[in-house]
Amino acid sequence: MDIRRLKYFLAIAEEGQITSAARRLNMAQPPLSQQLKLLEDELGLKLVERGPRSIRLTEAGMLLRDRAEQIVELADSTARELGDYARGVQGTLSIGTVSSSAAALLEERLMLFHRLHAGARFELHEGNTFRVLDLLAKGIVEIGIIRMPFNGAGLECVYTSDEPMVAVMSAQHDWTGGADSIALEELRGRPLILYRRFEPLIRETCLEHGFEPDFFCMNDDARTTLLWANAGLGIGIVPESAFGLLRSDNLVCKEIRSEALRTRVAAVWMKDKYLSALARKFIECFRGEEPSL
Structure with missing residues (x-):
C-alpha cells in the first residue's frame, strides 16, 4: 500500500466528504475519487458507502482507518527522525502522557534531560492511561x-515518589476555615469530581471509613476535574502535583489525610522491545541517576 494513498484515504475518512477532503488536500475531486477507487481495487474491498452528500466507512474502511493512522504516524515519525539525524540532531523521542502526570514530567527530570541533550526533539501524545498503553503496544x-494504578504486565516501570491526593474546591465552598488538610470523613455527602480510574480506590477507601461517596462527575482528564471544581460544581479529587495544571486564585487545595489515597507517576516501556539510546538516557534522568555519556 502506498503511504500517500493512505493519507488520502484518512483525509476522506476524517472529512466525511470527498469534496471537503479534496479541498483540504489542495487537489481536485476527480483525482481523489480515483485514488480511493485504486485503493479499493488494490485491497479487493469496499471501503466507503457513498451517499448524496457524504460518505460512510464500511467495516473494512473503519479497520483500515485505524491501521492507516498507525502506519502513517510511524512513517512520518521515522522521516522526522532520519531528518534530525541528517542534520546532526540527536533524535526525536516519542512520549505518551496523561494530563495528571504533566507536572511530574515537567519538573527537574525533563529539565535535566533537556539540559544534557539539548539537540533532542519531542513527539508528545496525550490521552488517558488506556490510550497511552495502546500507543506503547503499537510502537507509536x-x-x-x-x-x-495500572496493569504492569509486559511493562518495565520506573516510579516517582508517592504523593497524596488532594481535595480542590472554589474559595466559596471552602468549609475548612483555612486548614491545609482534611480528614477523609469530611468528604461525606459532598459532590465529588474525579478522574474515572480513581473511582474504585476512592469508593473502597470511603466505604472502609463508613460512608458511600457521592460521585457527582467522573471524567478522563485532571484538568476537567479542576475546571469543574473551580466553577463551584463540587469537590475535585486529584493528585497533589496535578493541582498546578490550572492557575486560579479562586481554587484552593487541601491534602486528604489518608494513607490509602496516595499515588505516584511511572515511566513505562515495553519489555523485550528495542529501546533507543535517547529513550534509555531519558529513563536514566527519570530515575534520578547520573546519566551516562
Whole structure:
C-alpha cells in the first residue's frame, strides 16, 4: 500500500466528504475519487458507502482507518527522525502522557534531560492511561508517563515518589476555615469530581471509613476535574502535583489525610522491545541517576 494513498484515504475518512477532503488536500475531486477507487481495487474491498452528500466507512474502511493512522504516524515519525539525524540532531523521542502526570514530567527530570541533550526533539501524545498503553503496544511511543494504578504486565516501570491526593474546591465552598488538610470523613455527602480510574480506590477507601461517596462527575482528564471544581460544581479529587495544571486564585487545595489515597507517576516501556539510546538516557534522568555519556 502506498503511504500517500493512505493519507488520502484518512483525509476522506476524517472529512466525511470527498469534496471537503479534496479541498483540504489542495487537489481536485476527480483525482481523489480515483485514488480511493485504486485503493479499493488494490485491497479487493469496499471501503466507503457513498451517499448524496457524504460518505460512510464500511467495516473494512473503519479497520483500515485505524491501521492507516498507525502506519502513517510511524512513517512520518521515522522521516522526522532520519531528518534530525541528517542534520546532526540527536533524535526525536516519542512520549505518551496523561494530563495528571504533566507536572511530574515537567519538573527537574525533563529539565535535566533537556539540559544534557539539548539537540533532542519531542513527539508528545496525550490521552488517558488506556490510550497511552495502546500507543506503547503499537510502537507509536517509546515511553509512557502514566499514573498508578495500572496493569504492569509486559511493562518495565520506573516510579516517582508517592504523593497524596488532594481535595480542590472554589474559595466559596471552602468549609475548612483555612486548614491545609482534611480528614477523609469530611468528604461525606459532598459532590465529588474525579478522574474515572480513581473511582474504585476512592469508593473502597470511603466505604472502609463508613460512608458511600457521592460521585457527582467522573471524567478522563485532571484538568476537567479542576475546571469543574473551580466553577463551584463540587469537590475535585486529584493528585497533589496535578493541582498546578490550572492557575486560579479562586481554587484552593487541601491534602486528604489518608494513607490509602496516595499515588505516584511511572515511566513505562515495553519489555523485550528495542529501546533507543535517547529513550534509555531519558529513563536514566527519570530515575534520578547520573546519566551516562
